[in-house]
Amino acid sequence: MADKIVVSGVKKHFRSGKQSLPVVGGVSLSVADGEFVAIVGPSGCGKSTLMKIVSGFERADEGQVLIDGVPLLRPSPKGIVISQHGSVFPWLTVQENLMFGLNGDGHGDKAALADHYAAMVGLKGFENSYPRELSGGMLKRVEIARALVVKPEILYMDEPFSALDALMNLRMRTELLRILQEERHTVLLITHDVEEALYLADRIIVLSPRPTVIQASFAVPQSHPRKLSSPELQTLKDAILAELGL
Ligand SMILES: Nc1ncnc2c1ncn2[C@@H]1O[C@H](COP(=O)(O)OP(=O)(O)OP(=O)(O)O)[C@@H](O)[C@H]1O
Numbered sequence: 001m002a003d004k005i006v007v008s009g010v011k012k013h014f015r016s017g018k019q020s021l022p023v024v025g026g027v028s029l030s031v032a033d034g035e036f037v038a039i040v041g042p043s044g045c046g047k048s049t050l051m052k053i054v055s056g057f058e059r060a061d062e063g064q065v066l067i068d069g070v071p072l073l074r075p076s077p078k079g080i081v082i083s084q085h086g087s088v089f090p091w092l093t094v095q096e097n098l099m100f101g102l103n104g105d106g107h108g109d110k111a112a113l114a115d116h117y118a119a120m121v122g123l124k125g126f127e128n129s130y131p132r133e134l135s136g137g138m139l140k141r142v143e144i145a146r147a148l149v150v151k152p153e154i155l156y157m158d159e160p161f162s163a164l165d166a167l168m169n170l171r172m173r174t175e176l177l178r179i180l181q182e183e184r185h186t187v188l189l190i191t192h193d194v195e196e197a198l199y200l201a202d203r204i205i206v207l208s209p210r211p212t213v214i215q216a217s218f219a220v221p222q223s224h225p226r227k228l229s230s231p232e233l234q235t236l237k238d239a240i241l242a243e244l245g246l
Contacts, residue, residue, distance in 0.1 A: 001032040001033050001034060001035070002032065002033050002068075003030045003031065003032060003033070003066075003069075004031055004032060004033040004034075004035070004067065004068065004153070004154060004186040005029075005030065005031040005054060005065065005066070005067060005154065005186065005188070006029075006030045006031075006065070006066040006069075007027055007028055007029045007030070007053075007054055007063070007064075007065050008028045008063050008064055008065075008066075009026055009027075009028055009062060009063035009064075010024055010026070010027045010028070010050070010053055010054075010060045010062070010063035010064070010065065011024055011025060011026050011027075011060060011061050011062040011063055011211075012024040012046070012049055012050075012053060012058070012060050012061050013061060013211075021210075022210070022211035023046040023049045023210055023211055023212065024046050024049055024050055024053070024060070024211060024212055025208075025210075025211030025212055025213045026062075026063070026211075026213055027050060027063075027207075027212065027213060027214055028063075028214070029205060029214060029217075031186055031188060032186075033186055034184045034185070034186055035186060035187075035202050035203065036180070036186075036187040036189070036200060036201045036202045036203075037187070037188055037189070037201060037202065037203045037204075037205060038189045038190075038191055038196075038197035038200060038201035038203070038204045038205070039051075039188065039189065039190050039191075039204075039205045039207060040190075040191060040192070040193075040194055040197055040204060040205070040206055040207070040240065040244070041206060041207030041208070041209075041212060041215075041244075042207075042208075042209050042244060042245075043192070044210060045207050045208065045209050045210045045212040046207065046210050046211065046212040047158075047190045047207060047212070048158055048190065050207070050212065051081075051156055051158050051188065051190050053065060054072075054156065054188060055075060055076075055079055055081050055156040056072045056073070056074050056075040056076055056079070057075055057081070067079070067154070076154075078152060078153040078154055079152055079153065079154035079155070079156055080147045080150060080152040080154070080155060080156065081147075081156040081157075081158065082143055082144060082147050082155065082156070082157045082158070082160045083157075083158045083159070083160065084158060084159040084160065084162045084163050086139065086140070086143055086163075087143065087146075088131050088139055088142050088143055088146065089131075090130070090131045090132060091130075092130075092131075093127065093128050093129060093130055094114075094118055094123055094126050094127050094128070094129055094130075094131075094134075094142055095111060095114045095115060095118065095127040095128060096114075097131070097142055097146055098113075098114035098115075098117055098118060098142070098145055098146055098149050099111060099113075099114045100146070101146065101149065101150045102114070102149065102150065113149060114127070114149060115127050117145040117146075117148055117149040118142075118145055120145065120148070120179060120182070121141040121142070121144055121145045121148075121175060121179070122141060122175070123138060123141055123142065123145065126138065136163065136164055136165070136168065137164055137165075137168035137171065137172070140160070140161065140163070140164055140168070140172060141172070141175070143160075144160070144172075144175075144176065144179070148179060148183065148185075151183070152185065153185065153186060154185065154186045154187075154188070155185045155186070155187045155188070156188050157187065157188070157189040157190065158190045159190055159191060159192065160172075160189070161173070161196070162191075162192065162193075169193075169196070173196060173199050173200060174225070176200065177200065177224055177225070181224075187200075187201075189201065194237055194240050194241060194244075195228055195237065197240075198220060198226070198228060198233050198236060198237055198240075199226055199228060201220055202219070202220060203217060203218065203219050203220065204217070204218045204220060204236075204240060205217050206218070206240060206243040206244065215243055216240075216243045218236055218239065218240060220233075220236065
């Protein structure tokens, strides 16, 4: 499969006063078209910074990011970010939120498309509801639908489910896999949760403490749906946790 994302020799530091804080210490990785790669690493190691660089919201000091072979200089229309903070507009209905990113004439009947994606994430019947009328899990699904409706080639997910309760977190994982089976996207997921990574990803990259580098990489060869209790995934989990010093 062709490489969708190529990260080569990326380094980044921040400056606070006279202090220099090295955050990304030299990261190179390739993500194939349609691949789902999860990134785990210790708290504060630089995961979000790396994600911002790979999604074009932050510039690297050194190295570069290529999307389909083209250097990334700003956020690409091919990618969309889903973060833990949420970006649903409270003053718009679910349908209006989903229609928001659809501009130009390329999207046909925007309302119908919005409703299709609302249904896809289980929000049929809530198209005219406002965010304040929805639960946290429903809001997160609006967010995911809002990202998918523009048919991004790349989904950048930074702890997308971390604000949800444990049950909703599990539901959303399954929901995401179902959607990805219908529409193949290239996905880069940052998570604290090794089990979430094992459940979802084709490959798991473990980052070192700051300044972060790739410490280990694990392929997850199992097909979906996966059983986290399977001996193979348990062995993999132990190996990843060992890399994280746990
Ligand atoms: N814009 C910035 N200016 C200065 N320092 C920053 C900036 N962004 C991040 N940092 C620092 O860089 C380091 C890495 O932050 P980052 O958010 O990338 O880590 P993380 O691995 O995503 O953290 P967490 O696991 O806690 O979400 C932290 O020490 C943080 O304080």
